Amino acid sequence: MICLLGSLSAGLKMPGGMTYSNVYVPSWIGVNLLTTALFTIGTAPVMHRVQGILRRYQAALSARR
Numbered sequence: 001m002i003c004l005l006g007s008l009s010a011g012l013k014m015p016g017g018m019t020y021s022n023v024y025v026p027s028w029i030g031v032n033l034l035t036t037a038l039f040t041i042g043t044a045p046v047m048h049r050v051q052g053i054l055r056r057y058q059a060a061l062s063a064r065r
Contacts, residue, residue, distance in 0.1 A: 048054050
């Protein structure tokens with residue numbers, strides 16, 4: 001995907017002198033990182049519940065009160 005976007009706009013220049021591939025590639029990488037983070041953040045509490053970690057947190061909090 002990165003190669004495809006870079007080759008589509010190889011000779012085009014933006015008004016600031018940057019090429020389109022210099023702008024698209026970092027933004028595409030950033031969007032992919034954020035998407036991956038948002039999709040995996042939901043699985044962490046589920047895995048903690050399956051492993052019983054949330055029950056231990058609850059027990060520790062109720063013991064402190």
